[in-house]
Amino acid sequence: MKNTFKAVPVTEDVWWVGAIDWNIRDFHGYQTRRGSTYNAYLILTDTVTLIDTVKAPFREEMMARIASVIDPGKIDYIVSNHSEMDHSGSLPEVIAAVNPKKVFASAVGAKTLKELFSIDREITAVKDGETLSLGNRTLTFLETRMLHWPDSMFSYLNEEELLFSQDAFGMHYASLERFADESDPAILAYEAATYYANIILPYSPLVLKLIERVTAAGLSFRTIAPDHGPIWRKETGGIIGNYAKWAAQKPEAKAVVVYATMWHSTEMMARAISEGLAAGGLHVKLMSMDEVHRSDVVYELLGAGALAVGSPTLNNHLLPNMADILTYLTGLKPRNLIGAAFGSSSAPLSAPTAGAGRR
Ligand code: FEO
Numbered sequence: 001m002k003n004t005f006k007a008v009p010v011t012e013d014v015w016w017v018g019a020i021d022w023n024i025r026d027f028h029g030y031q032t033r034r035g036s037t038y039n040a041y042l043i044l045t046d047t048v049t050l051i052d053t054v055k056a057p058f059r060e061e062m063m064a065r066i067a068s069v070i071d072p073g074k075i076d077y078i079v080s081n082h083s084e085m086d087h088s089g090s091l092p093e094v095i096a097a098v099n100p101k102k103v104f105a106s107a108v109g110a111k112t113l114k115e116l117f118s119i120d121r122e123i124t125a126v127k128d129g130e131t132l133s134l135g136n137r138t139l140t141f142l143e144t145r146m147l148h149w150p151d152s153m154f155s156y157l158n159e160e161e162l163l164f165s166q167d168a169f170g171m172h173y174a175s176l177e178r179f180a181d182e183s184d185p186a187i188l189a190y191e192a193a194t195y196y197a198n199i200i201l202p203y204s205p206l207v208l209k210l211i212e213r214v215t216a217a218g219l220s221f222r223t224i225a226p227d228h229g230p231i232w233r234k235e236t237g238g239i240i241g242n243y244a245k246w247a248a249q250k251p252e253a254k255a256v257v258v259y260a261t262m263w264h265s266t267e268m269m270a271r272a273i274s275e276g277l278a279a280g281g282l283h284v285k286l287m288s289m290d291e292v293h294r295s296d297v298v299y300e301l302l303g304a305g306a307l308a309v310g311s312p313t314l315n316n317h318l319l320p321n322m323a324d325i326l327t328y329l330t331g332l333k334p335r336n337l338i339g340a341a342f343g344s345s346s347a348p349l350s351a352p353t354a355g356a357g358r359r
Pocket of ligand 1: 082084085086087148149167227228
């Protein structure tokens with residue numbers, strides 16, 4: 001069959017050679033309604049370099065995109081910015097197929113890749129701030145530990161002021177538009193925020209430090225090329241500004257009321273609490289765990305100043321869908337929220353109407 005997978009030029013020397021996952025709907029607990037992309041990039045300079053790979057089942061798509069611009073056997077270097085399997089799953093097979101001169105990763109990344117895949121060759125560990133000559137271009141590596149794994153790093157193509165930012169500044173959004181400036185701004189705003197809330201939020205203090213660091217170093221970014229979703233070019237300040245805002249978690253006049261309910265008693269309480277908060281001047285988002293996904297709740301909490309959670313008692317515990325969101329939030333560690341809990345544990349306040357079941 002004719003190869004329809006083509007590389008997409010990002011700059012004169014850099015090509016997108018990733019894969020589009022139209023069907024993924026769950027990303028470790030985060031509902032990805034619009035699918036995702038696994039972005040990999042080819043730098044066609046004196047030393048041909050591949051930045052990251054793709055999730056294992058998408059290897060052939062990536063190799064076909066590479067082959068649309070160069071013989072994959074001509075790849076000299078592979079840089080692994082992040083060893084989570086959505087970016088490294090195909091790495092062992094790509095290494096075997098391409099036999100690059102060198103493979104680079106952070107020190108933790110080199111160790112992680114060896115452990116994950118038993119890769120039988122040297123992976124060169126690079127240090128924070130180290131540079132790598134690609135002949136007529138230079139890469140600088142920036143360690144970004146915990147964004148989103150301990151191994152994570154950015155690679156910066158100095159001459160083009162292009163940042164390969166792996167998970168950071170990305171979003172789960174499958175589309176045929178490769179650039180943010182070609183995409184629907186409303187979708188970008190929603191998906192970038194949802195991604196931040198569900199993936200990056202616990203590392204917000206590190207995001208603030210990173211922004212401070214690159215600002216102090218005077219680095220500028222003409223292009224930000226993340227490992228998921230559209231590439232930011234033309235205008236990169238907006239997404240960086242949003243990261244600074246989301247990471248600060250400055251509370252606004254907004255409350256999120258989340259509830260699970262059995263026979264409507266807790267629902268009635270949730271509605272009364274919401275009316276009261278709104279009457280007090282807050283913007284209120286009322287969310288039933290029977291109707292929303294945990295990812296939606298976390299999205300709404302970006303910028304909120306208060307969270308009230310409610311559940312009835314079931315067998316001396318919470319309803320399972322309330323336990324679900326509370327467990328998720330424990331890991332994501334949202335900050336600067338005033339918290340409140342409410343619930344019911346006795347007979348229903350009013351008899352359920354005909355046809356009404358558990359809600
Ligand atoms: Fe897209 Fe942390 O992997």
